[in-house]
Amino acid sequence: MSLAVAATDRPALLWALVAFLGAFGGARLVTRMIRAGRGPFRNVSTGGLHVHHAVPGVVLMTIGGFGAVAAGDDGWPAIVCAVIFGVGAGLVLDEFALILHLADVYWTDEGRRSVEVVALTAAVVGLVLAGYLPLGVENLSEEQLRNGWAVTGTVLFHFVCALFALLKGKPWLAVVGVLIPFVALVGAVRLARPTSPWARRRYRGRRARAMTRARRRAxxxxxxxxxxxxRISDLLGGTPDEQDPSPGSVGVAGGTARGGGE
Structure with missing residues (x-):
């Protein structure tokens, strides 16, 4: 199925993706202007509390999500709710690293995680728009689809591969592998990343050599x-501040004083 046909079949999802990318791009543009001291934008504070843009993002996601459930699949109400949800998701995932670390790491190396998550989300939604179905189901014939065991076995196989890839510290292969067959299998059979849960638990004792190989490969x-x-992350999200060498530091004021998220 072509992307154009799939997008026409899923107009709400298409608009949600456009709104998601637009909100992320807009948020990064505004925060970079705040950081540089340009333009009319300033950090939003109330009573000395810095309000990050993930806060209105959560509100918009809630409104759009519940609205989409009430609106159903067809018509303009569904598209409007999808746009609201997409904008909210873009604002929230732009500050994913802050939520993950429970600290203002927007302009630090840890903050790059937000850009990675946004890119991964956009890639997955794009694959769905292109007509990919999860867990290898789209590759089954009509006869296989009527066979419950074939469907169940295919879904379980791809799910297990994705799970192993995730445990081995390869989230990109795991998530994309849910939609594209055998991508997750590559991550599942290869050496784990040395910092992954799989490596920390399995590459010990007699398998210590595997940890050495994993570190060299990484x-x-x-x-x-x-x-x-x-370079791509800096282009999309801005260059992080230089790390403060003092112990326990996460960057220059965690980004708060320099526009670490509106």
């Missing part, structure tokens, strides 16, 4: 790809 991979990925 170093080679990071040396090759991290500079490029950082």
């Amino acid at each position: 170093e080679r991979h990071d040396h090759r790809w991290n500079p490029t990925l950082r």
